[in-house]
Amino acid sequence: MWSFHVDGTVPDKREWNWVFGSNTAGRHGKGAAKVASREFGARYWLARGHVNRSYAIPTKDDDLVALPLDVIKLEVDAFLSYARHMTRERWFVTRVGAGLAGHSDLVMARLFLGAPDNCSFALDWRHFMLDAAPWDEPVSRAEVVQPSAAFRGARSSSRVYGASDLGHSVPQGRWRTR
Template sequence: MTYQYHDESIIKSLPEDTVFVFGSNLAGQHDDGAARIAQLFFGAMTGVGRGWSGQSFAIPTLNEHLQQMPISQIAHYIEDFKIYTQNHLTTKYFITALGCGIAGYQVSEIAPLFQGISSNVIFPESFRPYVEKNANRLFPNLTSKLLHSIFSEDVILADDYAEALKHTTLSKEQKQIALKVLEQKMYPEDQYGRSRNYEIEDILKQINHKIFNLPNHSDESYIYGGVILALMELYDFNEQDFIRVWNAEIEIKHPIKRHH
């Protein structure tokens, strides 16, 4: 199954045939996050913590006391939603990263629950590795060779990453993931408008002079730091793991492969 995806930026309107799907609580209090957006712009009603209202659809991830639900209970509500989408195929469903904010679950825990859903949904981009059938191919292991190729000056400082990657000896899948990471917006803000300066500076403190020798607070150093941050978020690992992969001590699997 091939799905549509959105970039997870905040939206305030959707076409009439598209419903905003958000994580809710059984008390129907829509005060924060996507639930607040649903109430302000998509007709979510106070007191309705489950199902359709206005141009929105609530999937509970918190109970009536605003506490985290067990993942098994959330899975039950998602199964109900799958049936709903199958019975309303002329409607599209814009799904937010529900359960991954206030409810505190990881994308790797929530996204797989949507596997097998009908194709009339638009997923967050972060769900892609967990719902596509070819997910294992989309996310090759991080190896020393892959890191050295990404961070070679010829690639990381190139005006055209895709052209630069053509001249590496990486596999097709490795080139695709390298391009995805290199094109990820991370500095000075990410695609959500969050400033990443401090995170990048912290990464550089831990890695610089152990692997790279970059001038402090230079544009070049922030480019390197931003790419490392993008890799860390995509593959869920830390700076020490990065150093170990760089030195060919370990390889890192994408989170979807760690559960198999």
């Protein structure tokens, strides 16, 4: 079962890989990409894939224009395949493509529906993913990841929005999903 975390938090980097949206030039200067570079070992000029404790998914081109969804879907599918094979790793997926790239949370969350259980997603995506999840069995519980540190100023000029800012209560510990 997937776990969910409060958007704008940073997990313990010894336990998690940070999955973030990048640009095809590999310039990690803002948002989750900046956190990836500073905290999780993402390398400048490497636009996609697993490096150190980070995984880059391109969502913008070299000119910082949002990529089309069909291109992003191919990149997300490549990540999902990789995560399925890396079963001992844990993947802390940020709101890839829904922040600076400007795609909707609904569309981006649904691209990750085939994700393996070793992935954690932003709590903001929970209802998009669980309501559309293709399971035959009812979901009984989802775990909220308790982050080790707050998201510290990676989005230099924009406010960091969490679930509580969007009118959702932020649960503590575990809660029922259905």
